[in-house]
Amino acid sequence: MRRGRFAPSPTGELHIGNAFTAVLSWLQMRSAFGAFVLRIEDIDGARSKSEYVQQTLADLRWLGLDWDEGPDVEGPYGPYCQQERLSLYEEALSQLEAHGRLYPCFCSRAQLAQVASAPHGLFADEPRYPGICRDLTPAQQAELAVHKHPALRFRVPEGEISFVDAVAGVQRVDMAMGGDFIVRRADGVFAYQLSVVVDDAEMGVTDVLRGMDLLPSTPRQIALYNALGKPIPMFAHVPIVLDVMGQRLAKRNRSITLRAMREAGVAAEEILGVIGYLAGFCDTCQPISLDNLTDRFELAKVPKHPVRLDAMSARVLHLRDVGANEEAG
Template sequence: MKRRGRFAPTPSGLLHIGNAFAALASWLQMRHYGGEFVLRIEDIDKPRSRPAFAEQCLKDLRWLGLDWDEGPDTGGSHAPYAQSKREAYYEEAIDKLIELNLLYPCYCSRSELASIASAPHGLSSEGAPYPGLCRSLSSEERERKAMKKAPALRFKMPRGEACFMDGITGKQCFSGEGLGDFVVKRADGMFSYQLAVTVDDAMMGITDVLRGSDLLDSTPRQLALYEALALNAPDFAHIPLIGDEDNPRLSKRDKSITLTSLHNAGIAPERIVGLLAYLAGWIDRPEPVKADELVASYHTDCLSSGNLVFTSELRAWLFDGASQ
């Protein structure tokens, strides 16, 4: 079976070089192994998503030298490629999970959830682990609470240890209790990232998910959904984030490192690709290079040792190429 990977940005802002690194790495993985690359727009969060950002994303990726076999502007056999047009599929998944008794209504207020978040505990990409306050409510209690508040729907995360083999960082284990029961549909009717991405990757035949390490603890949640829905799970690999000397993750507030701003500053896309290739260990010094020139040399050998540092020296090198 041909391998299939994807890049799935959220159009809530402009792509920056951290996003570009995830896109480039996933694209190179598929091109290196002769696979297919899919572009999907994850605009399920409609209040935060903007069509203009989605359009600019496509322009920025093509300017960087990336292409895709299926996507919102090229079509394909797994259309549509925007989550805002796929809600019927997510509703079907919700119905199946309800039939399996794997969901329960959660009536917790924002203040109750805020008090959970302020308590001492480990945090994850989903925030504080939900302690299951509404998991065992009686039918009478649910009826009484439903008169006051529309519920969210939470998935009953299996208890015990959840392990998987990451393609870059090796075996990863998480506690089901530490992850907590997570929302799959909000009280306002919005479907969650965890549910939508699982359904989409399965329906689109994605075999390889390569993404940032900030989503590492999303993987056991998604694997639990794959198992519950009897879907084939892809292989997961998580690349390090790009940070600077002061922060482990580049700030979205730094507008100077968006692809659009770099383009407008006259920096060639080959210079950005060369910077990312150097950070990833695909070339031994920063120098301009085209994306397709890296296909043969793609590997993940240097990506398991922690976050990558976009030093002031590298920033100077990048901006030295402006308007040349």
């Protein structure tokens, strides 16, 4: 059986962009008679809040989504909150370390800032790590450890990683472009790249549908799947949703949250209609039920570029001056 998931971070209330990804992930599994899992990615305890977890569950249920496993639905692959899965990430680190795939990195923010002028790698806001700590001797590591607790970096394999994304198409990436990446921060927090791979592998996820902004992370995650000896899921990266001004949505703008729309009198079927319209399943923003949207689901119709809320969809969602609000943030 195919298994998909939606994995929000409880750092704010869900907005229409989050709903877009959640609904498409749900549609993908329900149209394939697969299992749908809800996982809470609260790995960063300092930024995650329990009230947002409860609000997320309420917002998704209001849209009509259900899940077969999750933080409030028992399943065979629990727990379904990352803060309760820390031992699994430790085990993965031990496995990687035993195979020589990790090394301590003592670089300070100031040192990394000095390489900010270096060519950017897989991420537009992240220069390629030049391997400053890659070949330190044990003696050098011990000396540096006296003054600073290190982060842990993963040694990326040489060569190219390729995969076929169900939306973006064939992807080929030279792993040297991004350099070695962090899997555990110096403060002890496990990095997203590691935790998401461990969770999806341990939960038997076969299909990962998520936002296009995470497409650059995929080669790194595939490298981790290979290093841990885990099967690689199928990927589908759907477009991010932009506001009427063409800017990215932000959780700090309350007017675009599902709760604010609900309180403004917007019906769940109206939001689903906008999602169906943005995804290319519907010609207009007319209200639609989840059942009807499931019948229209087809990944081939999903745009490969960011989708923008136009005047029609903004009117349905009761949005006004969203772009201006974002900039004032």
